[in-house]
Amino acid sequence: MQTRESCLQADRCDSLARLKALFSLPPGVIYLDGNSLGAMPKSAHARGTQVIEQEWGTGLIRSWNTANWFDLPVRLGNKLGRLIGAGDDEVVVTDTTSLNLFKSLAASLRIQSQAQPGRRVIVSERDNFPTDLYMIQGMIDLLQQGYALRLIDEPTQLEPSLDDDVAVLLLSHVNYRTGHMHAMAEVTATARRRGILTIWDLAHSVGAVPVDLTGAQADFAVGCTYKYLNGGPGAPAFIWVAPQHRDRFWQPLSGWWGHSRPFDMAAEYQPAEGIRRYLCGTQPVVSMALVECGLDIALQADMNHVRAKSLALTDLFIDLVEARCAGHPLTLVTPRDHRVRGSHVSFSHPQGYAVMQALIARGVIGDYREPDVLRFGITPLYLGFADIWDAVEILKDILDAGSWDQPVFHQRTAVT
Amino acid sequence: MQTRESCLQADRCDSLARLKALFSLPPGVIYLDGNSLGAMPKSAHARGTQVIEQEWGTGLIRSWNTANWFDLPVRLGNKLGRLIGAGDDEVVVTDTTSLNLFKSLAASLRIQSQAQPGRRVIVSERDNFPTDLYMIQGMIDLLQQGYALRLIDEPTQLEPSLDDDVAVLLLSHVNYRTGHMHAMAEVTATARRRGILTIWDLAHSVGAVPVDLTGAQADFAVGCTYKYLNGGPGAPAFIWVAPQHRDRFWQPLSGWWGHSRPFDMAAEYQPAEGIRRYLCGTQPVVSMALVECGLDIALQADMNHVRAKSLALTDLFIDLVEARCAGHPLTLVTPRDHRVRGSHVSFSHPQGYAVMQALIARGVIGDYREPDVLRFGITPLYLGFADIWDAVEILKDILDAGSWDQPVFHQRTAVT
Numbered sequence: 001m002q003t004r005e006s007c008l009q010a011d012r013c014d015s016l017a018r019l020k021a022l023f024s025l026p027p028g029v030i031y032l033d034g035n036s037l038g039a040m041p042k043s044a045h046a047r048g049t050q051v052i053e054q055e056w057g058t059g060l061i062r063s064w065n066t067a068n069w070f071d072l073p074v075r076l077g078n079k080l081g082r083l084i085g086a087g088d089d090e091v092v093v094t095d096t097t098s099l100n101l102f103k104s105l106a107a108s109l110r111i112q113s114q115a116q117p118g119r120r121v122i123v124s125e126r127d128n129f130p131t132d133l134y135m136i137q138g139m140i141d142l143l144q145q146g147y148a149l150r151l152i153d154e155p156t157q158l159e160p161s162l163d164d165d166v167a168v169l170l171l172s173h174v175n176y177r178t179g180h181m182h183a184m185a186e187v188t189a190t191a192r193r194r195g196i197l198t199i200w201d202l203a204h205s206v207g208a209v210p211v212d213l214t215g216a217q218a219d220f221a222v223g224c225t226y227k228y229l230n231g232g233p234g235a236p237a238f239i240w241v242a243p244q245h246r247d248r249f250w251q252p253l254s255g256w257w258g259h260s261r262p263f264d265m266a267a268e269y270q271p272a273e274g275i276r277r278y279l280c281g282t283q284p285v286v287s288m289a290l291v292e293c294g295l296d297i298a299l300q301a302d303m304n305h306v307r308a309k310s311l312a313l314t315d316l317f318i319d320l321v322e323a324r325c326a327g328h329p330l331t332l333v334t335p336r337d338h339r340v341r342g343s344h345v346s347f348s349h350p351q352g353y354a355v356m357q358a359l360i361a362r363g364v365i366g367d368y369r370e371p372d373v374l375r376f377g378i379t380p381l382y383l384g385f386a387d388i389w390d391a392v393e394i395l396k397d398i399l400d401a402g403s404w405d406q407p408v409f410h411q412r413t414a415v416t
Numbered sequence: 417m418q419t420r421e422s423c424l425q426a427d428r429c430d431s432l433a434r435l436k437a438l439f440s441l442p443p444g445v446i447y448l449d450g451n452s453l454g455a456m457p458k459s460a461h462a463r464g465t466q467v468i469e470q471e472w473g474t475g476l477i478r479s480w481n482t483a484n485w486f487d488l489p490v491r492l493g494n495k496l497g498r499l500i501g502a503g504d505d506e507v508v509v510t511d512t513t514s515l516n517l518f519k520s521l522a523a524s525l526r527i528q529s530q531a532q533p534g535r536r537v538i539v540s541e542r543d544n545f546p547t548d549l550y551m552i553q554g555m556i557d558l559l560q561q562g563y564a565l566r567l568i569d570e571p572t573q574l575e576p577s578l579d580d581d582v583a584v585l586l587l588s589h590v591n592y593r594t595g596h597m598h599a600m601a602e603v604t605a606t607a608r609r610r611g612i613l614t615i616w617d618l619a620h621s622v623g624a625v626p627v628d629l630t631g632a633q634a635d636f637a638v639g640c641t642y643k644y645l646n647g648g649p650g651a652p653a654f655i656w657v658a659p660q661h662r663d664r665f666w667q668p669l670s671g672w673w674g675h676s677r678p679f680d681m682a683a684e685y686q687p688a689e690g691i692r693r694y695l696c697g698t699q700p701v702v703s704m705a706l707v708e709c710g711l712d713i714a715l716q717a718d719m720n721h722v723r724a725k726s727l728a729l730t731d732l733f734i735d736l737v738e739a740r741c742a743g744h745p746l747t748l749v750t751p752r753d754h755r756v757r758g759s760h761v762s763f764s765h766p767q768g769y770a771v772m773q774a775l776i777a778r779g780v781i782g783d784y785r786e787p788d789v790l791r792f793g794i795t796p797l798y799l800g801f802a803d804i805w806d807a808v809e810i811l812k813d814i815l816d817a818g819s820w821d822q823p824v825f826h827q828r829t830a831v832t
Binding site: 029033096232236268365370 | 456461513515560640
């Protein structure tokens with residue numbers, strides 16, 4: 001597709017194109033940051049009004065029953081589970097990705113301490129999203145039981161690192177910065193053969209690439225609903241626990257909502273059967289209710305179609321940038337190989353920060369990640385081929401004109 | 417006040433009465449459950465629309481800067497701090513009460529393990545809100561370091577229980593069931609003299625009774641924004657850390673938002689200076705934004721006026737129930753002594769559950785707590801004296817007619 005017309009033609013043939021109308025996107029914006037904060041489903045307006053005015057304002061405390069707030073985390077979890085190869089009662093929407101990592105790490109270390117107590121190493125990647133590493137560090141420091149974090153510097157070091165000292169492997173499926181995607185099934189199988197439990201962080205894959213946790217025989221997974229699932233800013237995260245582990249251990253953030261009979265008000269904690277034991281305290285109902293708007297759109301799309309479109313769009317973006325912006329110091333950071341590419345594309349540029357500010361000023365919203373990375377999230381649910389064309393043309397304009405070399409306001413960039 | 421007219425007269429003289437107009441209350445309802453889920457401020461409608469449609473829908477990722485989402489937890493924390501005797505940068509609004517208990521418990525145990533490593537007992541009350549006990553149990557089980565939970569059965573056992581084995585005392589300021597209020601300053605002073613750190617759960621006191629954490633020389637406090645602070649269903653909770661402890665320890669739920677330079681994406685956790693280190697993962701922005709609506713109303717009220725009105729209303733409620741419902745098997749559970757009474761009133765009744773269902777059916781919304789407790793939350797910001805009169809008359813009607821003795825729908829009662 002080397003013309004805008006050919007892009008428009010591809011949009012006309014795109015079976016997912018109709019979903020764009022379900023989102024509210026600001027005029028004049030090409031939004032390439034849906035991997036940081038997804039766009040707003042149009043249905044969020046009505047759902048927000050309903051939960052604030054009717055469920056809270058009018059229903060008040062009665063809404064725990066009449067609006068079924070009590071079942072919301074599991075009901076949404078069951079819906080979300082269909083996007084990641086999980087069965088019913090295996091996923092809850094709750095808390096934050098960081099906290100769900102803490103729960104799954106505690107559970108997996110406990111399982112290992114009983115099965116293979118000599119294993120005291122947790123493996124992850126130095127380039128993993130920092131909060132994942134911070135949560136491991138917090139756990140190690142809290143436990144004071146001789147656990148250690150082993151960080152690998154690139155994917156090729158992964159296999160050699162998985163020795164007999166390793167209890168848990170914690171990886172992001174798709175890397176937040178580079179867009180590199182691990183082969184989940186193969187990596188999990190290797191870990192499994194070596195007696196290692198695997199925790200997957202799906203923040204940058206759920207809703208954008210097919211995920212099959214059951215097929216991969218993974219152990220735990222966590223992820224985010226506000227990126228490709230379009231759940232709203234800071235919307236509650238999720239946790240998946242493989243059925244064979246789910247009822248073996250009660251995670252230590254054992255609040256009332258995970259209790260088997262929370263309304264008995266017993267002084268002793270007794271975990272609920274099933275995934276509800278991974279709940280802790282009272283959840284932010286308004287933010288959680290909005291998650292369903294995004295989930296309901298994602299469930300309309302066949303994830304294999306989403307993946308095919310994602311690869312086509314990211315291929316197009318890479319090709320166009322390399323063709324149209326040739327001569328500028330842009331270096332592709334994201335793998336070209338489809339098998340290891342997620343749904344965002346990153347290029348490094350020596351003035352990456354300033355270039356991104358200029359793009360944003362022109363309505364092309366991507367983001368910047370240290371040290372020099374321009375990151376472009378490609379969300380197949382609401383982006384088309386012509387959007388990609390237009391975005392690259394604006395990038396070309398900026399680079400050709402050197403217009404990024406202007407004073408720009410200081411933007412404190414945001415999460416993930 | 418033994419007539420409805422005298423109650424109306426009291427309402428006319430009430431300097432806080434004007435605040436009722438700032439809340440949206442459903443017609444035909446007398447809402448006596450604001451200690452479980454507070455009423456909706458009218459401003460929540462516009463704020464909800466703003467944060468969903470403008471900040472999320474239009475601002476998208478830019479709102480981290482333009483709508484200042486990044487500073488929201490501390491900004492709201494500073495506002496909330498004014499209600500509990502805290503200074504700036506001592507409170508953050510974040511996560512849930514349960515999780516904030518976990519953080520404060522981890523921090524206080526760490527401080528004690530360095531100062532007085534032999535102390536391995538955590539004291540609380542058997543009748544404390546269960547999630548507080550569950551979080552302690554989860555922590556003890558996680559650490560495997562010989563910690564033990566010691567539960568007292570009534571307040572008089574508190575002082576003798578505070579011996580040299582005790583590291584931490586964790587109490588609810590006002591008991592969720594009985595409405596009993598601890599003398600915070602005296603209890604904290606006793607604990608302090610004996611080398612014990614104190615964590616206060618303010619869920620049932622903040623916004624309803626004056627709290628002075630600094631004056632009491634307390635160590636940690638947590639609490640809830642969706643009860644007397646009217647922050648919305650499941651709205652994020654808060655944590656306060658005394659300045660002398662705040663920077664001594666990084667709590668173990670160490671996610672990106674508590675990092676000193678979160679956008680450097682460093683692999684090593686480095687806690688922020690100040691209270692921000694008590695943040696963990698990305699917060700539910702929509703639910704959090706709504707907290708400000710309730711806070712802004714609470715800050716219009718002098719807490720001493722709120723307290724005086726609360727005591728007058730709870731006195732009136734007790735007096736009227738005992739006078740108008742004499743002969744029915746109601747037993748006051750809440751202390752009569754003002755010094756140890758919070759802002760809700762509980763009566764036990766052998767058929768408590770059915771009586772409460774009949775009340776709710778007549779529009780008097782209180783709640784029921786095991787084993788036999790009718791609980792009535794008295795929220796001075798939106799209840800008047802005539803409301804109390806009318807509620808008691810309906811209770812009298814129901815008891816006199818025996819009309820509670822009907823089949824009622826099964827209500828799964830809700831949180832706290």
